Amino acid sequence: MDFRLTDEQAALRESVREFAREVIAPVIAEHYEQHTFPYEVIRQMGKMGLFGLPFAEEHGGMGGDYFALCLALEELARVDSSVAITLEAAVSLGAMPIYRFGTEEQKATWLPRLLSGEALAGFGLTEPGTGSDAAGTQTRAVLDGDEWVINGSKAFITNSGTDITAMVTVTAVTGTNPDGSKELSTIIVPTGTPGFTVAPGYSKVGWTASDTHELTFDDCRVPAANLLGARGRGFAQFLRILDEGRIAIAALAVGLAQGCVDESIKYAKERHAFGRAIGTNQAIQFKIADMELKAHTARLAYYDAAARMLAGEQFKRQAAIAKLHASTIAVDNAREATQIHGGYGFMNEYPVARFWRDSKILEIGEGTSEVQRMIIARDLGL
Ligand SMILES: Cc1cc2nc3c(=O)[nH]c(=O)nc-3n(C[C@H](O)[C@H](O)[C@H](O)COP(=O)(O)OP(=O)(O)OC[C@H]3O[C@@H](n4cnc5c(N)ncnc54)[C@H](O)[C@@H]3O)c2cc1C
Numbered sequence: 001m002d003f004r005l006t007d008e009q010a011a012l013r014e015s016v017r018e019f020a021r022e023v024i025a026p027v028i029a030e031h032y033e034q035h036t037f038p039y040e041v042i043r044q045m046g047k048m049g050l051f052g053l054p055f056a057e058e059h060g061g062m063g064g065d066y067f068a069l070c071l072a073l074e075e076l077a078r079v080d081s082s083v084a085i086t087l088e089a090a091v092s093l094g095a096m097p098i099y100r101f102g103t104e105e106q107k108a109t110w111l112p113r114l115l116s117g118e119a120l121a122g123f124g125l126t127e128p129g130t131g132s133d134a135a136g137t138q139t140r141a142v143l144d145g146d147e148w149v150i151n152g153s154k155a156f157i158t159n160s161g162t163d164i165t166a167m168v169t170v171t172a173v174t175g176t177n178p179d180g181s182k183e184l185s186t187i188i189v190p191t192g193t194p195g196f197t198v199a200p201g202y203s204k205v206g207w208t209a210s211d212t213h214e215l216t217f218d219d220c221r222v223p224a225a226n227l228l229g230a231r232g233r234g235f236a237q238f239l240r241i242l243d244e245g246r247i248a249i250a251a252l253a254v255g256l257a258q259g260c261v262d263e264s265i266k267y268a269k270e271r272h273a274f275g276r277a278i279g280t281n282q283a284i285q286f287k288i289a290d291m292e293l294k295a296h297t298a299r300l301a302y303y304d305a306a307a308r309m310l311a312g313e314q315f316k317r318q319a320a321i322a323k324l325h326a327s328t329i330a331v332d333n334a335r336e337a338t339q340i341h342g343g344y345g346f347m348n349e350y351p352v353a354r355f356w357r358d359s360k361i362l363e364i365g366e367g368t369s370e371v372q373r374m375i376i377a378r379d380l381g382l
Helices: 007-034 039-048 066-077 081-101 104-115 234-270 282-310 316-340 342-346 351-363 369-379
Strands: 120-124 140-144 147-158 165-176 182-190 196-198 212-223
Touching: 007 039, 007 066, 007 081, 007 351, 039 081, 066 081, 066 234, 066 282, 081 104, 081 120, 081 147, 081 165, 081 182, 081 234, 081 351, 104 120, 104 165, 120 147, 147 165, 147 182, 165 212, 165 234, 182 212, 182 234, 234 282, 234 316, 234 351, 282 316, 316 342, 316 351, 316 369, 342 351
Parallel strands: 120 165, 140 165
Antiparallel strands: 140 147, 147 212, 165 182, 196 212
């Protein structure tokens, strides 16, 4: 077992770290405050090849793997989570379903633009009435001649309403299985299709420089050929996508947790109270030591899950463990980093205030902490 990075992985991590510090850090607070999408940052990330990291070169990718994506996400989130979640959702939720399940024609149509970062795609699973219980999907798609007619709505869909959003994949009920359960399928809906409406962006607590919308489908017609993979495979498809996505969200959470350590060390050395730097107090040192301990162990958990996935082994339980642990410690670290910053930690101009606001969603998105526990317990045979 060797968790040391190869030279290539270390170089990727270094270049993303430098990009995050030099390009993202100076501009992101303004975007965060104004709730604007950082198009120029995203464009530059596209040029760096980040959107193509885990995809084969024949489809316009960089020929890397999912672990490379995770390393990039960790370094981005160490500085800012809005940008990191934009990349995570674009790659693991947006492009990956097309890459994994699409026909050659669908891949040729969508992947070049998605993998270069010129276009973004959303993943429409959650609905206003159902999230964790995805089998409760209400959105319906009926085949009418050579078209699907879609009716329903989706909630909280990332990257679904930017100026460069090209399409969303939508999970819909397309019939009834022999056992009486819902037949779920995934359908590609291009942006601008009549009957597909994108609501104004949500007013969010965190990730305010990322793009999230409610979507409605009102007799929305798309060609029958927009079915992704086989009819009735929707359930299996999103389970696979979410299993992988948990490793990516864990990496993002580790990045946020590590960013809290970075900022706390800096502040603890600068800030003086009672005639000395606050970092000379063992109470502060122990807080920072515990934060580092948490970031480090959560990193090992996602490295392990990614290694199993790439080896073609079962990784469901390990991905759930990594996501559950990393999101929990990200919230812990954000709380402690804010505490170390005192009143300034409550001011939006300090990165830790952003980390604090961005941390909570990590325990909710792509499967809540309760759902992760359900997955782990089930995998243990309970
Ligand atoms: C900013 C943001 C971006 C998002 N992006 C996307 C996206 O791109 N695509 C997408 O499809 N979705 C997206 N989501 C949705 C997200 O994945 C869901 O919010 C999440 O899965 C939880 O679903 P829910 O909100 O419906 O909560 P619910 O499922 O209603 O759960 C409410 C509470 O009940 C708990 N609960 C539910 N069932 C059980 C049980 N059996 N046992 C114990 N506790 C239970 C949950 O853990 C939670 O605490 C996003 C959400 C946000 C906020």
